Amino acid sequence: MSDFLSSSQGSAINVDADRPSLVLRTGITLYPDHERALDTLLEQLVERCPAPFALMADSSGQLISYKGERGKHDLIALASLVAGDLAASQEIARLTGELQASHLILREGPKYNSFIADAGENLILFVQTARETPLGWARLLIQYTGRQAVNIIKTVPAQVEEINLEINKDNLSDLIGDALDDLWIG
Amino acid sequence: MNINWQHRELNLKVVYYGPALSGKTTNLEQIYKRVNPNQRSELVSLKTHEDRTLFFDFLQLELGKIGGLTPKIHLYTVPGQSYYEASRRLVLRGTDGVVFVVDSSVSRLNDNVAAWKDMYSHLRSFGFDPDKMPIVVQFNKQDLPDALNPLAIKNLLHTNGKPVVNAVAVRGEGVLDTLKLITRAVMTNVQREIA
Numbered sequence: 001m002s003d004f005l006s007s008s009q010g011s012a013i014n015v016d017a018d019r020p021s022l023v024l025r026t027g028i029t030l031y032p033d034h035e036r037a038l039d040t041l042l043e044q045l046v047e048r049c050p051a052p053f054a055l056m057a058d059s060s061g062q063l064i065s066y067k068g069e070r071g072k073h074d075l076i077a078l079a080s081l082v083a084g085d086l087a088a089s090q091e092i093a094r095l096t097g098e099l100q101a102s103h104l105i106l107r108e109g110p111k112y113n114s115f116i117a118d119a120g121e122n123l124i125l126f127v128q129t130a131r132e133t134p135l136g137w138a139r140l141l142i143q144y145t146g147r148q149a150v151n152i153i154k155t156v157p158a159q160v161e162e163i164n165l166e167i168n169k170d171n172l173s174d175l176i177g178d179a180l181d182d183l184w185i186g
Numbered sequence: 187m188n189i190n191w192q193h194r195e196l197n198l199k200v201v202y203y204g205p206a207l208s209g210k211t212t213n214l215e216q217i218y219k220r221v222n223p224n225q226r227s228e229l230v231s232l233k234t235h236e237d238r239t240l241f242f243d244f245l246q247l248e249l250g251k252i253g254g255l256t257p258k259i260h261l262y263t264v265p266g267q268s269y270y271e272a273s274r275r276l277v278l279r280g281t282d283g284v285v286f287v288v289d290s291s292v293s294r295l296n297d298n299v300a301a302w303k304d305m306y307s308h309l310r311s312f313g314f315d316p317d318k319m320p321i322v323v324q325f326n327k328q329d330l331p332d333a334l335n336p337l338a339i340k341n342l343l344h345t346n347g348k349p350v351v352n353a354v355a356v357r358g359e360g361v362l363d364t365l366k367l368i369t370r371a372v373m374t375n376v377q378r379e380i381a
């Protein structure tokens with residue numbers, strides 16, 4: 001079952017042995033290669049469907065990629081709601097004794113239909129389609145996209161860029177305090 | 187927590203937990219009002235017609251660069267009313283840190299204790315050791331005439347050395363201090379994990 005409002009448990013990417021510290025307790029780690037591949041995948045979905053808008057997030061509601069027109073702030077809120085919606089629906093399934101391998105929530109609107117679907121345990125798709133697009137076709141594509149996405153994040157990128165985190169600083173505490181003070185306008 | 191290497195973003199999750207009406211939503215509303223609008227998302231509130239949290243509130247803050255990373259903090263509140271237990275557990279899942287918002291009113295003593303225990307058992311059920319989870323305790327509503335003094339609350343909840351903050355969240359007092367403390371605690375944990 002997917003993991004609402006948290007990034008995944010479990011299938012963290014297995015980075016090479018000298019950097020095991022990157023396999024995080026609750027987190028997934030997205031490398032540039034992953035991101036590019038997921039982005040392309042979403043692009044294909046949008047084209048083939050066709051879909052005026054689609055979004056991919058992790059199960060915590062963290063936005064990964066989107067296609068179509070939306071404002072930035074709106075997107076962050078939307079992703080958190082999509083994750084909440086899916087999590088509630090999964091929990092409903094669990095409480096009513098329905099163990100479902102995957103979830104797909106459909107809303108039918110006057111102009112658009114919208115789908116929320118899980119892609120493995122860690123990813124979520126939100127896709128809007130025109131009313132005329134056959135539901136079965138959209139569903140097929142969304143599920144296909146979900147499976148592909150799972151495969152993408154399962155693979156370890158061949159070359160992991162060396163990026164210095166630079167947060168191993170003694171004055172981390174002060175840096176955070178300053179950053180929050182900067183944020184605060186009172 | 188998740189890290190996006192492409193954008194060098196570190197995404198952290200902090201949950202405001204506590205009994206019904208203790209002021210969890212108020213904390214997020216105050217933060218929303220008082221931070222630079224360019225560095226925050228919209229405030230998402232899933233609430234009842236009576237303005238009680240039904241599922242969660244959500245607000246994302248984006249800090250300036252720290253070292254090589256831009257930390258983004260996802261703040262959530264849980265619904266405090268007892269019958270929303272299942273939703274509370276969902277929201278708490280996968281969190282990197284918790285702010286426990288106490289209602290300091292003497293009449294809410296038992297509710298605080300019940301919520302505290304509840305939080306511990308949820309954290310354990312996810313396989314966390316609650317004593318290793320960064321937790322900051324906010325003694326909110328210190329303005330009430332029947333507010334318990336902080337020492338009494340500490341003893342009651344067995345806060346065992348966890349950072350505490352006195353607050354009057356409706357007036358914004360203690361809200362930033364709480365946020366600073368929990369962010370520091372969470373980042374220190376992250377530092378240990380990925381350094």
Ligand SMILES: Nc1nc2c(ncn2[C@@H]2O[C@H](COP(=O)(O)OP(=O)(O)OP(=O)(O)O)[C@@H](O)[C@H]2O)c(=O)[nH]1
Nearest residue numbers: 206207208209210211212239265266327354355356
């Ligand atoms: N006197 C006083 N009242 C406060 C303070 N902080 C919040 N309140 C009030 O307490 C009431 C409940 O606040 P909320 O923030 O909605 O409480 P909550 O914890 O989110 O409640 P639920 O969503 O039901 O769990 C509101 O009327 C607030 O104005 C405070 O510091 N002092």
Ligand SMILES: [Mg+2]
Nearest residue numbers: 210211238239
């Ligand atoms: Mg609330």
